[in-house]
Amino acid sequence: MHASDLQEKLPLVRRETTAIEAAELIAKGRLAGLVVADEEGLPRAIINSSDVLRLMVPGYMLADLSLAGVLDEAGSDEMWARINERTIGDMLDDNDVTVKDITHVDPDANLVEIAATMVDAGVEIAMVGEASPASAFVSLPAVMDAIVAAYRAGVKRR
Amino acid sequence: MTVQIWLAVGVFAGAYILIASEKVSRVTVALVGAALMVVIGATDGEAIFFSQEAGIDWNVIFLLLGMMMIVGILQQTGVFEYLAIWAAKRARGRPFVIMVMLVVITAVLSAALDNVTTVLLIAPVTLLICDRLAVTPIPFLIAEVMASNIGGAATLIGDPPNIIIASRSGLSFNDFLVNMGPIVLILLIVFIGLCWLMFRGQLKYDATRVERVMVLNEREAIRDVRLLVTSLAVLVLVLAGFVLHSLIHLEPAVVALLGAGLLVLLTRMETRKVFADVEWETLLFFVGLFIMVGSLVNLGLIEKVGHAATEAVGSHYFGAAALLLGGSAVFSGIVDNIPYVTTMAPLTADLVAEGGAVAKPLWWALALGADLGGNATAIGASANVVVLGIAKRNGHPISFWQFTKYGIIVTVVTIALCLPYLWIRYFLG
Numbered sequence: 001m002h003a004s005d006l007q008e009k010l011p012l013v014r015r016e017t018t019a020i021e022a023a024e025l026i027a028k029g030r031l032a033g034l035v036v037a038d039e040e041g042l043p044r045a046i047i048n049s050s051d052v053l054r055l056m057v058p059g060y061m062l063a064d065l066s067l068a069g070v071l072d073e074a075g076s077d078e079m080w081a082r083i084n085e086r087t088i089g090d091m092l093d094d095n096d097v098t099v100k101d102i103t104h105v106d107p108d109a110n111l112v113e114i115a116a117t118m119v120d121a122g123v124e125i126a127m128v129g130e131a132s133p134a135s136a137f138v139s140l141p142a143v144m145d146a147i148v149a150a151y152r153a154g155v156k157r158r
Numbered sequence: 159m160t161v162q163i164w165l166a167v168g169v170f171a172g173a174y175i176l177i178a179s180e181k182v183s184r185v186t187v188a189l190v191g192a193a194l195m196v197v198i199g200a201t202d203g204e205a206i207f208f209s210q211e212a213g214i215d216w217n218v219i220f221l222l223l224g225m226m227m228i229v230g231i232l233q234q235t236g237v238f239e240y241l242a243i244w245a246a247k248r249a250r251g252r253p254f255v256i257m258v259m260l261v262v263i264t265a266v267l268s269a270a271l272d273n274v275t276t277v278l279l280i281a282p283v284t285l286l287i288c289d290r291l292a293v294t295p296i297p298f299l300i301a302e303v304m305a306s307n308i309g310g311a312a313t314l315i316g317d318p319p320n321i322i323i324a325s326r327s328g329l330s331f332n333d334f335l336v337n338m339g340p341i342v343l344i345l346l347i348v349f350i351g352l353c354w355l356m357f358r359g360q361l362k363y364d365a366t367r368v369e370r371v372m373v374l375n376e377r378e379a380i381r382d383v384r385l386l387v388t389s390l391a392v393l394v395l396v397l398a399g400f401v402l403h404s405l406i407h408l409e410p411a412v413v414a415l416l417g418a419g420l421l422v423l424l425t426r427m428e429t430r431k432v433f434a435d436v437e438w439e440t441l442l443f444f445v446g447l448f449i450m451v452g453s454l455v456n457l458g459l460i461e462k463v464g465h466a467a468t469e470a471v472g473s474h475y476f477g478a479a480a481l482l483l484g485g486s487a488v489f490s491g492i493v494d495n496i497p498y499v500t501t502m503a504p505l506t507a508d509l510v511a512e513g514g515a516v517a518k519p520l521w522w523a524l525a526l527g528a529d530l531g532g533n534a535t536a537i538g539a540s541a542n543v544v545v546l547g548i549a550k551r552n553g554h555p556i557s558f559w560q561f562t563k564y565g566i567i568v569t570v571v572t573i574a575l576c577l578p579y580l581w582i583r584y585f586l587g
Contacts, residue, residue, distance in 0.1 A: 058289070058552070059552045059553075063278075066380075067282055067286050069381075071375075072374075072375065094551075
C-alpha cells in the first residue's frame with residue numbers, strides 16, 4: 001500500500017473562508033483537518049478540525065473553562081449565532097493556533113513511512129507529491145483504515 | 159572608579175535599557191547581564207548563592223514559587239468566576255454598580271494573590287458579563303487592572319515590589335497591612351469616584367439585556383467543591399501564617415512553601431499540573447536581577463551611592479520620601495517596577511540604616527511609588543500588559559494611549575494622596 005493508493009482530493013479553504021463554511025466542509029466530509037491555499041490556489045498550511053472549533057468558541061471561554069457551564073440553553077444558542085463573524089484568516093493570525101506547514105510524502109511512500117512522517121510532523125493530513133492547485137492528500141482516517149486492513153490481513157495469514 | 163566598576167555599570171545600564179525597550183526577552187537580558195557580571199569578576203559563586211546582601215534573594219524566589227503553586231491550584235476551583243457573576247446579578251445588570259463590585263473584588267483578591275493571576279481570573283468573566291449586557295468591556299478591564307495594582311499594594315504578597323522590599327527591609331506582613339492598608343483603602347474609594355468620572359459616558363444601561371445576566375448560573379462555575387474547600391482552607395492557613403509571623407517565627411517564604419506542599423498533598427494533584435502554572439521565566443528574571451544588583455553591592459558601588467544619598471538627604475526625610483514616591487511612580491510607569499525596586503531596595507536600606515526610625519517611612523514611599531506608578535502607562539505593570547493582550551484576543555483592542563490617558567490621571571491622583579498620608583502619619587509633629 002502506497003501513498004498514491006490512499007490519496008484523495010480535499011477541499012481547499014482560503015483566508016476569507018468563514019468559520020461556518022469551514023465547519024460545513026468538516027461536517028460534510030468528516031474531515032480531520034483542512035488545507036489552506038494561498039492566493040494562487042496552492043496548498044500552504046494545514047489546520048486541524050479542533051482548531052476550527054476553537055475559532056467558534058469565544059476566546060474568554062477558552063481562557064477560563066469554568067465559564068463554559070454558566071450559560072443557559074438560549075445563551076448558548078446566541079453564541080453560535082455569531083460564529084460567522086470570524087474567518088480562517090483570523091485563525092492564521094492567532095498565536096494560540098498552531099498552523100502547520102504542509103507535510104509532503106512521496107507517491108511511492110509505504111504505509112509505515114506515511115504514518116511515521118505524519119506522527120513526526122504532528123499532522124492529520126499530508127500532501128502527496130508537490131504543491132499544485134490539483135494536489136492530492138492522505139488523511140488520518142485513510143491511513144488508519146489501511147493500517148487496520150493490513151493488521152487483519154496479517155492475522156488471517158497467521 | 160576602576161575599570162571593573164565601569165564595566166559593571168555598563169552591563170547594568172545596558173541591561174536596564176534593553177529591558178525598558180522590550181526588544182529582547184527580559185529573562186534573556188537579566189541572565190546574560192548576570193553572566194557578564196561573573197565574567198568581569200564583579201561577583202562569584204559564593205556571593206551569588208550564599209550572600210544575603212549581594213546574592214540571590216532566596217526568600218523572594220521561594221515566596222513567589224510557593225504562592226504561584228497555591229494560586230495555580232486555587233484558580234481551578236472557579237470561585238472567582240462564581241463571585242464575579244454573583245456580583246453582576248446582585249447589581250441587577252447596572253453597569254456602574256457591576257464595575258464597582260468587580261473593582262472591589264479585584265482589589266481584595268490582589269491583596270491576597272499576585273496581580274497577574276487576579277486579572278487573568280477576572281478578565282474572562284468580565285468579558286462574558288459585558289457580552290451579555292452588550293456593553294464595551296474596555297472600561298471594565300482598565301478599571302480592574304488599575305484596582306489590582308492599587309489593591310496589591312496593601313500587603314507583602316500583593317505585588318512583587320512589596321516582596322522584594324519586605325525581604326530587604328525585614329518588614330513583616332503585618333507591617334505592610336498596618337502601614338499600607340489604610341492608604342490603599344482611601345485610594346480605592348477615591349479610585350471608584352474616578353471610575354465614575356472617567357467611564358460614566360461609556361456605561362450604557364440596557365434594561366432589555368439584564369435578563370441575559372440574571373440567567374447566568376454561577377454555581378456551574380464551581381466544578382469541584384472539595385478542591386474549593388481544601389484550597390480556601392489552605393489559603394486561610396497561609397495568610398494566618400503570615401499574620402502570626404511574630405509568634406511562629408517562620409519566614410513568609412517558608413509559610414508559602416509549607417502551604418503549597420500541604421495543598422498538593424491534600425488535593426493529590428499531579429506535580430506536572432501543579433508546576434504548570436509556575437512562571438519559571440519570572441523566577442529566572444528575578445535571579446538574573448539579583449545577581450546584577452548584587453554585583454554592584456559586591457563592588458561597593460551601592461554603598462557609595464547610598465552614602466552620597468544620605469549626605470544629600472541630611473535630616474530632610476520627608477523631602478526624601480516625597481522624591482522617592484514621585485520618582486518611583488515616574489520610573490515604574492516607564493520601566494518594569496521589579497528591576498527598579500531591586501536596584502532601589504539596597505539603596506533605601508542604606509538610607510534607613512543611617513537615619514534610623516525616622517527614615518523608615520522611606521520604605522513605604524518606595525512601595526507606594528513603585529506599586530501605584532505601575533498604573534501610569536500600558537506597560538507600567540505586568541498585569542496591564544496581560545489585560546491588553548486578553549482584550550485584543552477577544553476583539554476589543556486597547557491602544558497604549560487609550561490606557562495611558564486614564565493611567566496618568568489615576569497615578570497623579572493616587573500619588574498626590576499618598577504625599578499627605580506620609581506626612582501626616584510619619585513626619586507631622
